[in-house]
Amino acid sequence: MAMALLALSCSGGDGTDTPSASTSSTASAGEPRFGGTLVVGTNADPGPLNPGITTSVPTHVVTGPMFNGLVGIDQELQPTPDLATSWEISPDGLTTTFRLAQDVRWHDGQPFSSADVKFTFEQILLPFSARTKAALTPVLAGIDAPDDTTVTFRFSRPYPAFLALIDKVNAPILPRHLYEGTDPMTNPVNQRPVGTGAFKFASATPGNEYRMVRNDDYFGEDGPYLDEIVVRVIPEQASLAAAFEAGEVDYLPLPPEAEVDRLAELDGVVATDAGREAFASVTFLVFNLERPALQDRRVREAIALAVDKQFIIDAVLDGNGIPTTGPISPDLVTFYSDDVVVHPPDAERARTLLADAGAADLALTFVHDPSVARLAAVLKDQLDQIGIDLQLVSLERNAWIDRLYKAKDFDLSYTNFENGPDPAIGVHRAFLSSNIGPVPFSNAAQYRNPEVDDLLTRAGTTVDTDERVKLYDEFQKIVSEELPYLYLYQVDRGVLYRSEFGGLHDDSGKAIIYYEDAYSREGEPQPPSG
């Protein structure tokens, strides 16, 4: 779910009394120290530990420390060196050439090279990663690896968003020698991942705990500082909150909605929303457009009119969110448009529309994972008021992803789409007809509109910003009227961590899944010898 729940508030909106009263500045004080264990608490199991085949946040929370991308992203959303130490864009904008770091080794000792990069993009990311597939397939002409430390991407048209799309969330580089000739979905390496990252896989008990230890041979200049990172899976939200309160867990990248305000007030807790610029996620209600009842636009509009977004934000998110009118987050100030069709709550009109569509007494399924149980309950109640019987189907997170994107067996569902720093990264994938497939976080509604395909393809490959703005304006108008999805809200929720730790979320671009800079203030001033 595309870094989803993390994405935080609207920059111009009601961000003033959010839980982020104490800012990340407290965290950046002091020199990094060595040693210690960071315990991360999450409420969903990551599933297979392959970051290249899913953008699901719980997966990346675990795999983040173990992998690298070609570049990182800094606070201004500009690329920073990661596996690539430098890069060059040709004057015509059609090729981007990366110079890779030297002497990088995979955790199993094998050398890393440009062949790994070429393999990862061609065999894993383009076929299996929703965002990369939607963004790059229309424009990428080829990838060359002329020598071990050089890799060149050739484009058929200039692709301005490219450097924002190749960080380790969107494009983690995987080991060719372990994945070549295998099915990356089922390869046993997914149980014991091998990366280039600052931390190495140590052990896993699925559904319970994942442990990683410091990679002493890490190629990065600073860090890692921590000895160990432990990710505990605690599905019960009250227990997750209690474990954080009791100090058993140090870091909550996805704090429980109902508890976040209370936990943020505790002594020794840092609440920050740094990172929201990089995520900006919008929660969608997904209509399965292959279901006859939902193919009638009047039925989708009736549902839109029945849903009271502000009530949902107050009741489900304890006020920590803003209603959205379209798929592009208001955080993306350049491309966001409010010139769209809106659907203020109007049960009367909704019932009339349903009657006109001959869809009175409709029964629909709402397939979801337990993290949105409260949203499901509110939706059921709101749709009940216009005579729709919403049947709730709660599935474990990975089963929900399978049901939504692979089996496509649902009437209504939900999903969080992280916009990323550019709509080309996070928004296109949900609307392009070429992106309907078994890939998680792709075009879940199975929406097909040639005009939208054309608008997005042009918007993704046009360099001129004013021209892009016009294309995205038109796109937002169309999809707010056609309603392949109902755009519910943007979560305005920070992360929480204990103030004994530093180097977390100092840098928005490194939020959530970058741990190489994290350190314990109770650690040693010098690295351990040997």
Next chain:
Amino acid sequence: MTGHYALRRAASLVPSLLLVVTATFALVHLAPGNPVNTLAGGQSSAEYRASLEQRFGLDRPLPEQYLRYVSRLARGDLGRSIIQGRPVAEVILERVPATLMLVVPALVLSAGVGAALGIAASRRPGSFRDRLLMVGALSGQCTPVFVSGLVLVLVFSLWLGWLPVQGMRTARSAGHGMEGTADLARHLVLPVVTLTLPHIAIIARLTRSGTINELHQPYVTTARAKGVAPGKVISRHALPNTLGPVATAIGNETAFLLGGAVITERIFGWPGLGRLTLDAALARDYPVMLGVVLVVAVAVALVNLAVDLLYPVLDPRVRLR
């Protein structure tokens, strides 16, 4: 004679286990719709459905599937987990020790404490002590595990800071040897107490009513008339006669304890069978669910067998033939 009896009782397990096996098979195959629909969803592609059918051998005739299922079970093969992609037997076995660590102490504690409370209450039926104990027992029995568990966490972990909130070991440094054992013990306390509370109540009430009933029997009056001390009347005369039904109840409690473990393990993040069951149910991981049903059925059957075999020891009136 006892050996023969034990063998006969053990042999009688075979048909009941076969019944369980057949029932679990039927659960999947005779439920409305076919299992592929359940697994793949109504709108899945033909290709995906075919691959599932082949993977689970669902393209074969039903009797053949049944025989294959039984013969696989006989070899300890419970199939593969859909979600984890590993053998079900492996997935289940690695969770068994954690659950035993909860259930065995809970069983012992609920039996011991429950019986003691029941006897204490039975001494003067209707007295203040009796009423207090029984009201306490009733509240223990009525409080859902998810309420008592969270209240215990609130008091002992968050307010007093004595015991950990979740997990089986401290994530940071569990320690080794004695230190590791102590760490594990500290993590055990709250889940075991949570799991035990409702069952203490059941055993206490059963022991109380059984003992009171026995105390009205003529042989007790005789014992009293002979001048046997009141404590001894209970311990030597009345109690042994109530132990049979109590033992049976303890046997039955095993199934309920395992059920209680589902919620308790979720609250305390305890990595046992209970959490596996819930996760598998939410994930629609049928092979794991069926595997758990089988393992639990076998466990409950074995405990009940043990209770049956204990009966003659507890109650000499039961003659084994």
